Amino acid sequence: MSPRGGSGVQIKTPEQIAKMRAAGQVVARALDTLRAAVRPGVSTLELDSVAEKVIRDAGAVPSFKGYHGFPGSICASVNEEVVHGIPTAERVLADGDIISVDCGAILDGWHGDSAVTIAVGEARPEDLAMMEVCEESMWLGIAQMRPGKRLGDIGFAIGGHISANGGYGNVREYGGHGIGTEMHMDPHVLNYGKKGRGQKLVEGMCLAIEPMTTLGSHDVVELDDGWTVVTRDGGRAAHFEHTVAITADGPMVLTARESNRDKISQMGLVQPTW
Structure with missing residues (x-):
């Protein structure tokens, strides 16, 4: 989930x-379960129920439910919806849709937060291409999370990859955030930036890295429900997110799923507990 405020590094x-990895594993299991549940004919409210059950069965609490009044356990953002889509019984997935699912959990007082974009049924090639660029930009941003680097290095890596690979829109109004005993903490993490600029990264910082890309303009608008953010031009959007810790040995992805294992090895990141 993209931030509405923070409270210190x-x-x-x-x-x-x-402990944050344990919370992250709950989120990872929820997202794996949701990925298997996404199909034409399923409502976003049904997906919300699936996620809440996984989270509560693990002894955790959904981070999003009740957060500033948000009604769902997940954000379910379909097609032109970028982030913060409210799950409803009326929003039923159709073949060819894409859905961005953002999920958070609190376990033993610590938060995990992660998002994926999933194709529904037969995917459109242009959607898959955009999704791939968005996800890869996230990984490149994560790779910058080493002691002595700067926040601008993360944004530069994310934004540079998006602009160099298809020229997709890079949503600027929302971004990543610090995370720990609260879901949204300082610092705010931009998905664009300049190398060597911004706050210095230090061991023990935990950040949620979450780029958002669009097939058209990067301009977005919030709907009257006070939550759902959509592209202004109606173009489709993708959103990927992981919670990551900065360790002495490099970045550790705390919300890593089993399907991420090879990517983590390939990029030389710190292997979390599995």
């Missing part, structure tokens, strides 16, 4: 990072 101990 929080530095975690290795023991606290391990």
